[in-house]
Amino acid sequence: MTVKQTSRLSKAVESIQPSGIRRFFDMASTMDDVVSLGVGEPDFSTPWNVCEASIASLERGHTSYTANAGLPELRREIANYMDDRFNAPYDSETEVLVTVGASEALDAATRAIVDPGDEVIIVEPTFVSYAPVVTLAGGVPVPLAVQKEDEFKLTPEALEAAITTRTKAVMICFPNNPTGAVMTESELQKIASVIERHDLLVLSDEIYAELTYDGEHTAFSNLSKMRERTVIISGFSKAFAMTGWRLGFVCGPEDIVGAMLKIHQYAMMCAPTPAQHGALEALRNGRETLERMIESYQQRRNFIVQSFRELGLDCHQPGGAFYAFPNVASSGLNGEAFAEKLLLEEQVAVVPGNVFGGGGEAHVRCSYATSLESIKVAIDRMDRLMQKI
Template sequence: MRTTYISKAAQQIKPSGIRKFFDLASTMEGVISLGVGEPDFVTAWNVREASILSLEQGYTSYTANAGLLSLRKEISAYLNKRFHLDYAPDDELIVTVGASQALDIAVRAILDPGEEVLIPEPCFVAYEALVSLAGGKAVHIHTNAERGFKASAADFEAVLTERTKAIILCTPSNPTGSVYTKKELEEIAAFAEQHDLIVIADEIYAELTYDEAYTSFAEIAGMKKRTILISGFSKGFAMTGWRLGYVAAPAYLRDPMLKIHQYSMMCAPSMAQFAAEEALKNGLEDVEKMKKSYRRRRNVFVDSLNEIGLDCHQPGGAFYAFPSVKKTGMSSEQFAEELLIAEKVAVVPGNVFGPSGEGYIRCSYASSLEQLQEALVRMKRFVQKTGAVQ
């Protein structure tokens, strides 16, 4: 009899720290949740209607593995108009089951056992797990608030080895909301070129930037050939439950990802694809309205966090604030747990996003302004009780 039937990789990955606090909060009444990164907007009616119409017309079968060609054409046109990117619908795009699946097939397509991926952190909790499940090794790059939680080419250089294969770069960042400037991306691009690295650019929050024009990593001169661009409809288009994303990459990178996608997923749901097509055709005004609302909430929420003594840098994108709780003398996890119990406000401890996140908490401001203001009242009351923040 075997001692275990579970693979070492599955045994070693940790459950999501985000879900831990979300699940705990869901058992309590009167909780204001700033935990899960999900828009509070409902998917636009015309987008929902397009999905319903596809069902009524009987479009319930498989699509092409890479997704509806009509949708890939819309994605191609959108990327060109919005981000000045040129991807061929036929052989440089795959429609996936969320951006998460796109990340999964990306790392599995490029990594051999033991190869290393450089990941600035704090970072999205899935990166390390997906790299490990693909047989690779995640190498974390420490960042700090003083530098806007962004890594430099010098930071990457310091941990480079002969096994380094790729970089995962998320901009705007989850959990910090930091956005890399064009100049910063150019420096990282030069490093990637010098050392022949692939860059997996997670740009799922690209639609949600507030202060400066957004630059896609693939837009940097010479970078399309070594970039796997990950995006989707969950965040900017308020379509989290539809589970629809996409990957854009040159054919030599896209083709092996498509093979993995064929065997592991077949294709994304057809009704979600019809919805996404409508979102790109007639939903961009809704995206802009949501973006303006998030920007207003960001300004109110971040300013208020600083006023109550939770120092917070100004996030340039996404819908997260990442304030410091160091003045309270509590760890990230202790602060989050005690805040939830005492004041019924759910946040995510920063340490779940990597060691650089210790001493911080992630707060999603994708909630109504009224809820955010009530959460701030409760948080102020809580930090004043500690006596560490006046």
């Protein structure tokens, strides 16, 4: 006699929770006059020259599949970009893969290296998809919370303590979403030494690399003895204001990128052709526009951090990305209660820090990838809430 399964769904899918960010977005969507500091995407439109390049590719009839790994000329341009900007050279034919956003790159990289039962250390607070992609790959996500006292940076001592005999890899994100934390080359090299000693791999999400305001970004693969251990995940969404284009890329060792290509072939075939032509233009002629956006983000960062401090909210100075991560404990509320009260009473949407994992419970994430005028309105409303509570 056949025993019927209790569920038609996989245990892995059932075990993961929907994104905690979405609950507040869904609430906000039903309300009027909401000012949102919750969206993690630029308020700038994609530069017009990028749009024109994509349109021109359509007019020329470039509407078929590209090579699975992406347009050869785009992969060459990505390799040139990584070398010129971050001193991280890659072979465009064997070590670069164009993906459907950095999210697909993260998923494919995880599936390429993780076997069932492998542990992957996830440095938190961090982007909400990391733990679920490890679970879906059959791995075991191991959260490692960093602290505000350390400026939300990973310390070698904390990493060492989290490693076990089953640890396969470490996922990091600097500049960080949601904290905006950055790490210097010397600080990262101390992490690299632990990685080497324990023979681990690194999945380094560097999607915010260009949005580094204090000092220069260091590609993790450019650290001593890290090139063959590191998969760099990046893309065009944040720096070039191309979120909806869904175009990312990965650079890494030939064997890992080759394994990812197999996954990508069966899951996606290739990234969208018009988007690839747009990305080619962004890399070739997008520097001036990018620098103007960075200057604007930095002005907004300075204003929002100072404003939070004047409200009595302790806020660490983010060195990159476009998020501030104030501590709201002085309000007497935790991050989730504060975010809900702020939305319902003052129509300002922020994201509670606990959805990004350990270390974020007393915080909220506030994106300054929105206009300075909207930020000022949000601060005024937040001030009203603080006066009430």
